[in-house]
Amino acid sequence: MDAQPIVRTRFAPSPTGYLHIGGARTALFNYLLARRLGGKFVLRIEDTDQTRNIEEADRKLMEDLRWLGLQWDEGPEVGGPGGPYHQSERLEQYHARARELLERGLAYYALETREELEAMRKAAQQRGEKGFRYPRPTHFPSEAEARRARDAGRPVVVRLKMPDRDVTVHDRILGDVTIRAEELSDFVLLKADGWPTYHFAVVVDDAAMRITHVLRGQEHLMNTPNHIALQEALGYPTPEYAHLPIIFNMSGTKMSKREKDKVVRDAAKAGGLDDARLLQLAGLDDPALPAAWRKGDTQLPGDALLRLARALAVHLPEIEIHDFRRSGYLPEVLVNFIALLGWSPGEDREKFTLAELCERFSLERVGRTNARFDREKLLAFNTAALEAATPERKLAGLKDWLSVADPGPLTGLPDAVLARVIECCRGFRLFPDLEYKCGALFVPDEQIRYDEKAVRKVLLRDDGQGRRVLEVLRARLAAAPHWTPAALDELIRGVAEAQGLDLGKVAQPLRVAVTGATVSPQISDTLDLLGRERTLARIDRALAHLQTLQ
């Protein structure tokens, strides 16, 4: 009975690589609204800027979206009636619409060069005018004039003739926002290279794909009057708009990929890295790059940054979803967390699955205040989620992390062993913690490095008490009838009791002897994971190492 058109939302990123955290939030809200209202979620790639298309960018983007569980109903790889879903494949559409507007006198050619425009802006500023508005000519250049200009090598663009009246955006989050006519300017629809601007493409495509709700960042609010004017000119319906608050860093700055460059740049500077070494470590070969990069003029490719960060032992701030994946977060945690950045359920509860969010999401509960991205809280969410996760979920998560992380001691271990590792590390917060805590158990014995401080404190102190305990332990372990966590636990407690020592005075020497450091799973699990043979071999190695210190 109710003939409401089905709700259709979209996420329309420009392909620049992995999915930015802010983009992920926008994608999520669009996804949630579509799900909540039984509609469709469309993915469209806005690749209209020929100067900044990055190879593989959309593959990476889709990888991140899928990792988060935000599968689109229509878009690249899945198709749909509104395709193609890359704007680069839709050029005829834009040209047809531009032609239409030109013929109807609603758009016109403009022939200025960038330099001329720049000069006009500067002049306007000097005249003390408020903001620069393109001065609409009284007579629009004709088709022939445009062609002549183009032939003469001048840039020819198409601009929209803005209506001379105020435009009100009915925003579902911000309410009505009216922009006065004098603030509006005849903006460019078609660039000189024949490609559409974002404004033009977005309006044409949203109409073609029958998008009913546009959820996007608040930075787009001032573009919206342009879009509405265009929709009117083209006879399109205006979708519902909802401008989302923006996500910032804790420092209040925009979360930007540049931050990663900054961290590495600072580390390189502190480390006194010269250009040659820099290029070598980064795996790059453009000799002009280092100078520009050091000045902050340019950014390094993601993989080069990763290599440098590794070499310099610095942690890159997570900006893109893939970064969080590599850092060992669970996708459902990211989804839960970013859902709460700008939206709230209105109850004292904050842990939600994607499915639960789909049931609860509503535009009415989206806030208007910009939010800061608090990594501490994210970490707490991840810890709690891990705590609550089933062993299967944790195993799958660990394997996913290993698949994107740098190879380490845990890489390639059988599932059963990984499952044991997880079991033995209750309370871990991120997947790399597992490697930190158990890595030494899966490394060849000769790669064990003895932490000097630990050795001194645990094995040498008190006149070598730890060492003596170790010798007792070595004999008892060699003769232990059973090598299970329970049996080992009993054995170790027995030794402690017999020696009249606290458990810590027994467990720690053992731990340092077999791992080289003071951190590992509970001692009985540590030994069980290691096995008798390697345990004894490592104790012997430790004892021998102590000899060398005498």
Next chain:
RNA sequence: GCCCCCAUCGUCUAGAGGCCUAGGACAUCGGCUUUUCAAGCCGGCGACAGGGGUUCGAAUCCCCUUGGGGGCGCCA
């Protein structure tokens, strides 16, 4: 500079005129637990930006100030 948006603990937020002595979560601080690391448990500290109105009554409505953010591209 001009236009626009926003404003509750350090941070994310609940709050839609009396349910507010302002609730929850993270962080922080204190304690407990402990076989290392981590986790866990209990408790404490902690906010309505300021000033004017409106009202019997304001965190909630209005105005101003201040502060933060966004936009002013042939980027998206």
